[in-house]
Amino acid sequence: MAGSHEEKCPVCDSSDIDASIDIHNVPIYCNVLWPSREVALDASKGNIAIGYCRDCGHVFNKSFDPSLMSYTEDYENSLHYSPTFNEYAESLASRLLEKYQLNNKSIIEIGCGKGDFLSMLCSRGDNRGYGFDKSFEADRVESDTHKPVTFIQDFYGEKYADYDADLIVCRHVLEHIQYPQLFLQDIRRVIGARTDTVVYFEVPNALYTLKDMGIWDLIYEHCGYFNVNSLSRAFELAGFDVCEAGESFGGQFIYLEAKPRTSESAVDKNTETSCKQELGELAEYVTAFEGNYKAKVDKWREKLDQIQANNKRAVIWGGGSKGITFLNVLKTKQAIAHVVDLNPHKHGLFAPGTGQEVIGPDALKELHPEHVIIMNAIYKDEITGMLEELGVAAEVSCV
Numbered sequence: 001m002a003g004s005h006e007e008k009c010p011v012c013d014s015s016d017i018d019a020s021i022d023i024h025n026v027p028i029y030c031n032v033l034w035p036s037r038e039v040a041l042d043a044s045k046g047n048i049a050i051g052y053c054r055d056c057g058h059v060f061n062k063s064f065d066p067s068l069m070s071y072t073e074d075y076e077n078s079l080h081y082s083p084t085f086n087e088y089a090e091s092l093a094s095r096l097l098e099k100y101q102l103n104n105k106s107i108i109e110i111g112c113g114k115g116d117f118l119s120m121l122c123s124r125g126d127n128r129g130y131g132f133d134k135s136f137e138a139d140r141v142e143s144d145t146h147k148p149v150t151f152i153q154d155f156y157g158e159k160y161a162d163y164d165a166d167l168i169v170c171r172h173v174l175e176h177i178q179y180p181q182l183f184l185q186d187i188r189r190v191i192g193a194r195t196d197t198v199v200y201f202e203v204p205n206a207l208y209t210l211k212d213m214g215i216w217d218l219i220y221e222h223c224g225y226f227n228v229n230s231l232s233r234a235f236e237l238a239g240f241d242v243c244e245a246g247e248s249f250g251g252q253f254i255y256l257e258a259k260p261r262t263s264e265s266a267v268d269k270n271t272e273t274s275c276k277q278e279l280g281e282l283a284e285y286v287t288a289f290e291g292n293y294k295a296k297v298d299k300w301r302e303k304l305d306q307i308q309a310n311n312k313r314a315v316i317w318g319g320g321s322k323g324i325t326f327l328n329v330l331k332t333k334q335a336i337a338h339v340v341d342l343n344p345h346k347h348g349l350f351a352p353g354t355g356q357e358v359i360g361p362d363a364l365k366e367l368h369p370e371h372v373i374i375m376n377a378i379y380k381d382e383i384t385g386m387l388e389e390l391g392v393a394a395e396v397s398c399v
């Protein structure tokens with residue numbers, strides 16, 4: 001269980017920390033599914049105690065215990081099986097390739113997962129790629145089709161300082177790191193005097209989570225929830241100049257492009273003012289979140305009870321973080337029979353904590369559920385279309 005509480009902001013070191021909600025007994029890993037129901041029900045759990053930094057707006061889990069985590073090959077978080085996500089990744093790749101004229105260049109990706117995005121950047125721009133990830137699975141990539149990419153099953157750091165990079169990409173990693181400030185300082189140190197290196201980071205948008213009540217996005221694996229301000233602050237304090245930062249993927253993500261700082265440049269006053277406005281907005285959402293959280297959980301608990309009382313079948317669509325959190329926060333073992341996911345590597349495996357089996361959409365032709373609960377509304381059209389094709393007439397709702 002979680003050890004001592006962290007009372008300082010891991011981004012700006014402020015002690016002005018507000019306490020928010022506590023969530024108990026959530027699976028340590030939402031993205032690790034299990035080979036049998038028994039082991040899935042037995043998956044290790046931890047507690048979340050949300051803290052909010054009044055100085056930079058960073059939201060973090062004060063109870064996070066990194067000793068409970070280790071990312072291995074079982075860590076399955078590829079989103080590249082969804083056409084909607086792929087479209088987003090394709091357009092991001094085009095934008096980066098064009099903006100930074102990445103042709104015949106070197107690209108490093110920190111936390112490259114299964115390497116889908118890095119391979120895209122390399123094959124389309126004729127670039128060389130070096131992908132770092134502890135959870136990389138060599139047999140998932142056909143070596144001859146991704147020749148320009150070298151995968152290194154390790155953490156990126158000082159010992160790889162001789163790997164030149166024109167672009168360093170790091171997507172959906174920083175929110176997993178307890179001390180992001182130290183992590184960025186390490187990267188700045190490794191870049192050293194190669195000040196032309198561009199750094200692209202992407203993380204979930206805390207403002208979106210708070211504003212749109214993305215309550216299923218609070219997961220143990222994410223110890224930090226960034227907003228544009230706290231993400232920018234983290235980079236500035238680590239010795240970078242932020243070139244551009246903003247929202248993407250329908251506001252669900254934030255991204256940041258930075259270059260190593262060469263001299264002591266003053267922080268843009270305009271940026272500071274807009275950051276203050278955003279912080280005020282964020283503080284209001286944090287205050288409202290606690291009550292809203294409880295109301296939303298109660299609403300779904302009631303709805304699931306009703307489905308069960310009426311003897312109807314329900315499935316959730318989405319076996320990623322949101323789906324696993326939904327199941328575990330509601331502690332639902334009976335009301336939801338199955339988890340549907342497009343990723344074939346998840347099929348036949350079981351959800352941590354609650355034990356539902358993950359199935360592919362085709363299996364719905366046999367199951368004919370009366371309710372399909374979608375975990376991420378951004379996929380609603382895609383999923384509704386698939387249900388129609390499968391001839392499944394279910395009541396569709398989004399969490």
Ligand SMILES: [Zn+2]
Pocket residue numbers: 009010011012013014053054055056057058
């Ligand atoms: Zn802070």
